[in-house]
Structures are given as structure tokens and as C-alpha cells.
Amino acid sequence: MNILIVDDDPQIVDSIGIFLAGEKYGVCKAYDGLQALEILAEQEIHLMILDIMMPKLDGIRTLMKLRESRNIPVILLSAKSEDADKILGLTAGADDYVTKPFNPSELVARVKSQLRRYTTLGSMGKQNGEITVDGLSLNTETKQVKVEGEKVRLTPIEYKILELLLRNRGRVFSAEEIYRNVWDETVAVGDNTIAVHVRHIREKIEINPKEPRYLKVVWGIGYKID
Numbered sequence: 001m002n003i004l005i006v007d008d009d010p011q012i013v014d015s016i017g018i019f020l021a022g023e024k025y026g027v028c029k030a031y032d033g034l035q036a037l038e039i040l041a042e043q044e045i046h047l048m049i050l051d052i053m054m055p056k057l058d059g060i061r062t063l064m065k066l067r068e069s070r071n072i073p074v075i076l077l078s079a080k081s082e083d084a085d086k087i088l089g090l091t092a093g094a095d096d097y098v099t100k101p102f103n104p105s106e107l108v109a110r111v112k113s114q115l116r117r118y119t120t121l122g123s124m125g126k127q128n129g130e131i132t133v134d135g136l137s138l139n140t141e142t143k144q145v146k147v148e149g150e151k152v153r154l155t156p157i158e159y160k161i162l163e164l165l166l167r168n169r170g171r172v173f174s175a176e177e178i179y180r181n182v183w184d185e186t187v188a189v190g191d192n193t194i195a196v197h198v199r200h201i202r203e204k205i206e207i208n209p210k211e212p213r214y215l216k217v218v219w220g221i222g223y224k225i226d
Contacts, residue, residue, distance in 0.1 A: 001115055002026035002044055006036040006062070007051035007077060012100075016049060019104045020111065033057025037065060045072060047115055049107070052078040052089065060092050067093040073114035073156050077102070090196040095157045097193070113183065118156050131166045133225060136205060136214050138166050147205050157182065158201050161194075165215065165225040174222035198223055 003025050005013045010031065017027040028043060030036040032054045039045065048066070052059035063074055075096045076089040086097045096110050130139045135148040143159060145152045154162065160182045165173065173181070175194045198217075202209040216226050 001046045002028060003111065004028045004030060004036060004039055004043075004045045004048045006030045006033070006048060006054070006059070008032060008054045009051075012051075012077075015104065016107065019108055023108060023112075025111075033059065033062030033065075036062055040066065040070065046118065047073045047075070047111060049075050049077060049111070050094075052076055052080070052085070060088065063089070063092045063094060067153070067155070071153065071155060071159075073118050075107070075110055075114065086193070087196050090193065091200055093155050095155050114156070117160055117182075131163070133166060133169060133214060136166075138163055145205070152204050154201065154204065157197055158204070161197055162201055162205075162215075162225075165223065169225050172218045172222045172224045177222065 003020055005016050005020075005027065006029075007013050007016075008031050013029050013031065017029060020027050028039050028045065030039055034057045036048070036050070037057070040048075050059045050063060054062075057065075059076060059078075063076070066072075066074065073095045074093065075098060076094045077098055077100060078085060078089070079100045089097050095114055098107055098110065130137055132138075137146045138144075138159075139146075140163065145154055145159065145162065161178060164178065164181050178194050198215065199209070202212055202215050205214055206212045214225055216224050218224060
């Protein structure tokens with residue numbers, strides 16, 4: 001597995017690289033968004049660790065450019081801890097968010113968790129094929145999601161949440177239950193993070209996200225697919 005580390009601080013890049021190399025991952029390095037996109041075009045990358053504040057092309061714009069064609073997991077790094085910054089990153093298509101300074105062991109755990117999901121998405125679905133609810137369909141072999149025949153591009157986390165809810169149509173899942181089913185249990189994920197992912201899914205699959213046809217919120221309890 002090849003991981004691309006992108007940060008304008010060489011010491012941070014080298015430090016993360018040491019820990020990942022110790023786990024036998026291939027490590028690629030970039031120091032701004034433009035370099036990162038060049039590497040992504042030339043090499044097979046399975047996950048990207050991406051700083052937000054960078055010269056030439058910042059992390060958010062780099063992420064948005066990546067999401068035009070690729071769905072690899074992306075973990076954002078930032079010195080900012082405010083919820084608004086986290087929401088911005090997740091809304092742009094990030095799968096996870098780590099605030100500096102961070103524990104390298106926690107970052108490695110998050111990397112493992114994301115790669116595990118990325119490489120096993122649809123493994124259960126090979127027995128079940130396509131899941132369809134009205135005009136919404138999810139193919140667990142091709143990992144394609146369609147609404148009324150039109151393809152919808154989801155991040156790996158968004159896909160996994162939608163798959164969980166579709167497989168259990170009508171059942172209400174609390175944020176904690178979604179966390180236990182989708183995230184690695186060693187990684188703490190807040191209710192707000194899950195809410196952001198759910199909102200992002202609704203923006204992609206609903207004609208009118210404010211009056212959802214599929215993904216419903218049961219206030220005070222959780223989420224379900226109707």
C-alpha cells in the first residue's frame with residue numbers, strides 16, 4: 001500500500017513517513033498541493049495524508065480536485081481545531097480529520113482503519129449483489145451508487161454509511177451504532193463528524209436534501225433509509 005504525505009513542513013512529512021515505513025507502507029512525499037496532484041497522476045496511491053494550510057495549492061482545493069476523479073481515502077491534517085474547519089474538510093470530501101499536534105500512533109491507527117475499509121468495500125456484497133430502494137441503488141461489487149440511473153460519487157466513508165443503512169432498510173441507527181459499524185473501534189469519532197457525513201450523503205443522493213426522500217433523520221435517535 002502506498003501512502004502520500006502532503007505537508008509544507010518537511011519535518012512533519014519525514015516524521016510521519018518514519019512511522020508509516022515502520023508499518024511496511026510505501027511512502028511518497030509532497031510539500032504542496034500541486035506536487036501532490038503530480039504524484040497522484042504518476043503513481044498508484046492508496047491513501048493521502050493532507051495538510052490544509054499549504055502554499056501554491058491548499059489542502060481543501062487539492063482535495064476537491066482529487067475528488068473529481070479519485071475516491072481514495074484522505075486524512076486531513078490541520079493546526080485548527082474549530083468545528084467549522086472540520087466540517088469544511090469533511091464536506092470537501094475528506095474521510096477523517098486529525099488536529100496538530102497529534103499522536104503518531106493514533107494517526108497510524110486511522111490510516112490502517114481507512115485502508116481496511118478502502119480495500120474491503122463490497123466484500124460482503126459479493127453475496128448480495130445490488131441493493132435497491134426505489135430509484136436509489138448500490139452495487140456492492142462495483143461499488144457504484146446511482147440515483148435514477150445517474151452515478152453518484154461517494155467517498156469510502158460515505159459509501160460505507162450508505163451501505164449500512166441500505167442493508168438495514170427501515171432500521172434506525174444511532175450515531176454511536178454507525179460509528180461501531182463503520183469506524184474502527186480504536187478510533188474515536190464524534191456525533192458531529194457522523195452528522196457531517198450523513199449531510200454530505202444527502203446532498204449527493206437527494207433531489208432536495210431539506211426534504212429527503214431516502215435518508216431520514218429520526219430526531220434524538222439517529223438515521224435510517226426509508
